[in-house]
Amino acid sequence: MKESPLMRVAALLILAAVGTMFVMPLVWMVATSLKPQEEISTTKLTLLPQDPASAPRYAYENYYAGRGRFVDEKGVERLGYRGVLTSDNVHFVLYLRNTLVVALLSVMGMVLASAICAYGFSKVDWRGRGVVFAIMLATMMIPFPAVMIPTYFIFKYLGWIGTLRPLWVPACFGGAFNIFLLRQFFMQIPQDLSEAARLDGLGHWGIFWRIIVPLSRPALAVVALFHAMYVWNDYIGPLIYLNHQDLFTLALGLQFYQAQHGGTPWNLLMSACTLVTAPLLILFLMTQRTFIEGIATTGMKG
Numbered sequence: 001m002k003e004s005p006l007m008r009v010a011a012l013l014i015l016a017a018v019g020t021m022f023v024m025p026l027v028w029m030v031a032t033s034l035k036p037q038e039e040i041s042t043t044k045l046t047l048l049p050q051d052p053a054s055a056p057r058y059a060y061e062n063y064y065a066g067r068g069r070f071v072d073e074k075g076v077e078r079l080g081y082r083g084v085l086t087s088d089n090v091h092f093v094l095y096l097r098n099t100l101v102v103a104l105l106s107v108m109g110m111v112l113a114s115a116i117c118a119y120g121f122s123k124v125d126w127r128g129r130g131v132v133f134a135i136m137l138a139t140m141m142i143p144f145p146a147v148m149i150p151t152y153f154i155f156k157y158l159g160w161i162g163t164l165r166p167l168w169v170p171a172c173f174g175g176a177f178n179i180f181l182l183r184q185f186f187m188q189i190p191q192d193l194s195e196a197a198r199l200d201g202l203g204h205w206g207i208f209w210r211i212i213v214p215l216s217r218p219a220l221a222v223v224a225l226f227h228a229m230y231v232w233n234d235y236i237g238p239l240i241y242l243n244h245q246d247l248f249t250l251a252l253g254l255q256f257y258q259a260q261h262g263g264t265p266w267n268l269l270m271s272a273c274t275l276v277t278a279p280l281l282i283l284f285l286m287t288q289r290t291f292i293e294g295i296a297t298t299g300m301k302g
Contacts, residue, residue, distance in 0.1 A: 026277070027047070028047070029270050029273055029274055029277070030270075030274055031047045031048065032266060032267060032270040033059070033062055033063070033267060033270040033271040033273075033274050034048070034049060034055045034058050034059050034062070035049050035055075035058055035267050036049070036058055036061075036267060037265055037266070037267050037268075040266045040267055058267070060083075061083065062083060062084065062267050062268055062271040063083050063084055063085055063271050063275075064083040064084075064085045064086055083271075084257075084268055084271045084272045084275060085275075087257070090253060090256060090257040091245075091253075092250070092253060092257075092272065092275055094246065094248075095248050095249055095250045095252075095253035096250060096275075096279075098164065098247055098248065098249050098250075099231075099232060099249040099250045099251075101164065101168075102164055102167045102168050102231055102249060103228050103231045103232060105168040105171075106167065106168040106171040106227065106231045107171075107224050107227050107228050107231070109168060109169075109171040109172030109173075110171040110172075110174065110175055110178060110223065110224075110227045111178075111220055111223050111224050111227070112172075113171070113172055113173055113174035114174040114175055114178040114179045114182055114223060115182055115208075115212075115213065115216070115220060115223075116174075116208070117174045117179045118178075118179050118180075118181075118182035118183040118185075118186055119186060119204075119208050119212055121133050121179065121183045122183045122186035122187045123186060123191075123194060123204075123207070123208075123212070124204060133183075136176050136179065136180075137176060137180060139176050140176045140177060144236070148240070151166075152240060152241075155241065160241070161241055161243065162241070162242065162243045162244060162247070163241075163247070164242075164247060166237065166240075166241040167231070167234070167237050167238065167241065167249075168231075171227070171231075175227070178223045178226070178227065181219065181222070181223060182216065182219055182220070182223060185216055185219040186212060186216065189211075189212065189215055189216070193211050194207050194211065197210070197211055217290070218290055221287060221290040225283070225284070225287055228280075228283065229280060232250070232251070232279075232280050233251055234249070234251060235251040235252060235255065238251065238252040239252055250275075250276045251276070254272055254273065254276055257269070257272050258272075
């Protein structure tokens with residue numbers, strides 16, 4: 001059945017409308033970070049400041065204004081740092097460093113552990129493999145509140161409360177969903193390749209590193225990107241395990257920044273949200289082709 005031009009135009013219009021719905025909150029967030037507080041409080045909705053030429057000045061004031069006198073959100077003039085990056089009480093550069101450390105260690109551990117487990121479930125024949133795989137999948141149905149308190153006491157016994165270890169060490173044991181995703185991809189790799197490598201004298205480790213991993217880069221990239229997004233946006237974990245501001249991650253620091261003002265200076269809050277969101281968007285844009293290829297090859301839908 002041929003697709004008519006009218007149906008094609010209708011499909012493009014629907015996709016454009018849906019895309020606009022998803023993009024507009026992001027555009028509005030960035031636009032709000034370029035406005036002064038008094039323009040945000042008005043009932044007149046505008047995307048740009050009333051004086052568009054002043055947007056760079058407002059951006060400097062909201063993101064990086066140096067030390068000086070300014071009027072806060074309560075209308076009181078005081079001396080201090082007004083910009084998000086130079087705030088007296090909130091240090092987003094430090095939070096970014098902590099988040100990058102946790103994300104890097106967590107992603108490396110998750111990808112490596114999940115890939116090894118997925119290889120064992122897909123390419124190694126051992127007794128009880130199906131039962132163990134079913135039990136592993138069943139753990140996905142256990143809600144986090146059910147294991148939150150026991151997990152906390154385990155980390156407390158180990159002396160890890162107040163450190164970054166509870167945020168990345170568990171990832172080194174893999175994740176049920178990521179193991180399932182990689183297992184499905186590994187099963188699509190022809191078994192003949194493994195048998196040919198075994199005839200050449202390679203064992204399971206050699207087959208895994210020299211054949212499976214190079215052929216699975218798109219799927220591994222999907223796992224890495226998914227887990228990086230999870231770690232970057234994780235709020236509950238840092239809230240439970242971190243008790244010092246110097247160890248805060250970006251998600252926890254953003255909430256702390258909002259709470260410390262009493263009121264909500266929306267221009268500064270949107271500037272902080274932009275800083276938190278920008279690295280993840282840049283990461284996605286840099287890995288977009290590999291991510292889409294991995295989604296297609298793993299057969300994920302929706």
